Amino acid sequence: MSQIFANTLYMQILNNIFSSSLHLFYPHICTGCGSDLVQKDNLLCLRCINELPATNFAQHANNPIEKIFWGRIPLVAACSQYYFVKDSLIQHLIHLLKYDGNKEIGIYLGELMGQSLINSNYYRNLDALIPLPLFPDKERKRGYNQATVICEGISNSMQVPVWADVVTRQKFTETQTKKHRTERWENVSESFIVKDAGKLRGKKILLVDDVVTTGATFEACGNALLKVEGIQLSIAALANAAK
Numbered sequence: 001m002s003q004i005f006a007n008t009l010y011m012q013i014l015n016n017i018f019s020s021s022l023h024l025f026y027p028h029i030c031t032g033c034g035s036d037l038v039q040k041d042n043l044l045c046l047r048c049i050n051e052l053p054a055t056n057f058a059q060h061a062n063n064p065i066e067k068i069f070w071g072r073i074p075l076v077a078a079c080s081q082y083y084f085v086k087d088s089l090i091q092h093l094i095h096l097l098k099y100d101g102n103k104e105i106g107i108y109l110g111e112l113m114g115q116s117l118i119n120s121n122y123y124r125n126l127d128a129l130i131p132l133p134l135f136p137d138k139e140r141k142r143g144y145n146q147a148t149v150i151c152e153g154i155s156n157s158m159q160v161p162v163w164a165d166v167v168t169r170q171k172f173t174e175t176q177t178k179k180h181r182t183e184r185w186e187n188v189s190e191s192f193i194v195k196d197a198g199k200l201r202g203k204k205i206l207l208v209d210d211v212v213t214t215g216a217t218f219e220a221c222g223n224a225l226l227k228v229e230g231i232q233l234s235i236a237a238l239a240n241a242a243k
C-alpha cells in the first residue's frame, strides 16, 4: 500500500467515525418523510427529492409561466421550479417555510432551484436576485420574507448576489384604499416602490417569489422595476399554482 493511499484511507476512516458520531448526537432525518437515509448536507432523502413535481420550465422558452405574462409585461424569461400540488410534499415544505419558521428548507429548495437555473441558457449572466417584497408588517410578523430565503438558496447555487432592499412594498393609507377601491389592479401596481434605481440601471435581474398564481403581484412589482432604464427582467417562482 502506497503511503498516499494509506493516508487517504486513514483520513476517510477518521471522517466516517466523525460523521457517524455526529449522526448519533444530531440524528439527520429527511424533512419530507422522516427517513434517516439523508446524504450529507441534504435536507431531503433521494426519494423525496424525486417525488417533488419538477416542471423543467427553466429549460424551455414559451412555457406556461411565460405565457401568463404575455401581453402584460416584457420579460426575458420566466419559470417555476415545481408544480404546486395540493396536499403533497411540496405544499408541506412551502408551509414549513412560510408558517413554521423553517428557513433551512427554503434555502435548500432555493439551492435545488438554482441548480436548474444554472443549467438553463435563459438565466445566464444575472446581476442580481430580487425577492418579491412582502408588506412590511407581514414581514415583521413572520420575521423574514420567504422569497428572500429562497433567493439565498438560489444564490448559493448560482453565485449571484441577493438585492433585498432595492424595491419595497408599501401599505396603503385609508384614503388611498378608498380612492382605489374599484381599481384593485391599480392598487397592487402602485404599492411597489423602487428605492435604488441607480443600482438597477441596465442590470439583468431575476425577480423571485414562492408561488405564482395569477401573476398579478409579479406583474405589479415587475412594472415598478421596468421603469428603471435598461433593466432586463426575468421571473422565477418556486411553485406554480396557476389554474
Ligand SMILES: [Zn+2]
Residues within 6 Å of the ligand: 030, 031, 032, 033, 034, 035, 044, 045, 046, 047, 048, 049
Ligand atoms: Zn424523505
